[in-house]
Amino acid sequence: MDLRDLQRVAEDLVGSVEQVIQGKDETVRLALTVLFAGGHLLVEDVPGVGKTMLAKALARSVAGSVRRIQFTPDLLPGDVTGSTVFSADRGEFEFRPGAVFANVVIGDEINRASPKTQSALLECMEEGQVTVDGTTHVLAPPFLVVATQNPVEMDGTYPLPEAQRDRFMARTSMGYPSAAAEVTMLRTHGRVEPLDDLRPVVDVATVRRLLDVVHDVYLAPAIEDYVVALVRRTREHPDVRLGASPRAGLHLVRAARARAGMQGRDHVLPDDVQALAGPVLAHRLLPTSDAVLGGRDGEHVVAEVLRGTALPRPH
Structure with missing residues (x-):
């Protein structure tokens, strides 16, 4: 694959995501830049402006595995990374993967979880692997975390640790839509679920090859x-x-x-x-x-x- 393939796939993804997210071309392109750079994206804004919708639309547009983590104060690190449990049927301990074992992980309202649980993502995001009970499990590339966050001054949130923020390649905010985009949203989203009609435009194998194109x-x-x-x-x-x-x-x-x-x-x-x-x-x-x-x-x-x-x- 070459740069022409990368440019074509990028435009296809922009068109796909913008079926759901109208009037946010710059934000959509930044999200795709992070995807092809092999990084992770933090979307920070007030509730109700489409943070989770952006993450879902991007995940739906890539034909890979997708997991969503709803971060809450009682979420445990093992829920994120996985844990080792004893199997009575097999008579031995076995590893049960957590929610991070996916190509696209949507971390919804990441700053509502405790810092201990937030820190469970540190190794995953930096090294593309999870270590549980001394055993390392590799995450299949591409691996993209799209986390949403409400401003820290809002009730019930915890500031992200500096080490966690540093592992996000980029941060963006949605902002309120323009009047025209908001009217379009009322007309379309009010009748149907816009994600239902979204179909993948690229598979993970292609994304993996395009990551090598970017590297060159x-x-x-x-x-x-x-x-x-x-x-x-x-x-x-x-x-x-x-x-x-x-x-x-x-x-x-x-x-x-x-x-x-x-x-x-x-x-x-x-x-x-x-x-x-x-x-x-x-x-x-x-x-x-x-x-x-x-x-x-x-x-x-x-x-x-x-x-x-x-x-x-x-x-």
């Missing part, structure tokens, strides 16, 4: 230096007490490669890095108390860093 997209040394400069500047910004990690730079590069490939290009441009810097970096930054009081968040810091960092020049 060229990244010039000047672009590498630019990414490192952006990441390091977040650590030096006066409004930040914890800047972007080295993992953030790796995720930004992988996402930029996926964006370039989805547009049919065999090389990454500075535009790719700039377009993805906010979604990839902002949610990892911890602002200082003064910045919070002043209403300056991670997006504000990333925007300033982009303005203050010189564009890359060819070596």
Whole structure:
């Protein structure tokens, strides 16, 4: 497979998801960028704006296994990863896989679970495997976690641990739909369930091959230096007490490669890095108390860093 196949499949997936999610082209494309970059997506917004619907539509569009985890305060880590139980019929212990054993895992309202349960996803998301009772079980690629989250200031939620947030390649928010999109939603979604008519447009074997295509997209040394400069500047910004990690730079590069490939290009441009810097970096930054009081968040810091960092020049 080549870049033309990647571009075609990406457009097919955009068209499929947008049958359900109208007027959110940028958000849909970001979700697909994360899919082809081999990352995980955090969708953060108030209830009722289509976070779970986006995750479901993406899962329905890929002909692979799909599991949904409804995160609640009483959810246990074993419910997520699986557990070893004694089988009376076989007279031995056997492993029963948890909900993460799927190609697409929908984590609904992830910040309603306790930090201990949230942390059960750390190994899964970073290494694509689960270790239970000393035995490691590999998760079949592609493995994509699409987690939804309500703002932490709302009742009944727990802030995601920093280590957990750092494992999400990108964060996005749905926002309220436009008036025209909301009218369309009332006309269509009010009569039928829009997901019922959604059919897969790509299988997991194809997605797996396209991940290799993305990996081969060229990244010039000047672009590498630019990414490192952006990441390091977040650590030096006066409004930040914890800047972007080295993992953030790796995720930004992988996402930029996926964006370039989805547009049919065999090389990454500075535009790719700039377009993805906010979604990839902002949610990892911890602002200082003064910045919070002043209403300056991670997006504000990333925007300033982009303005203050010189564009890359060819070596």
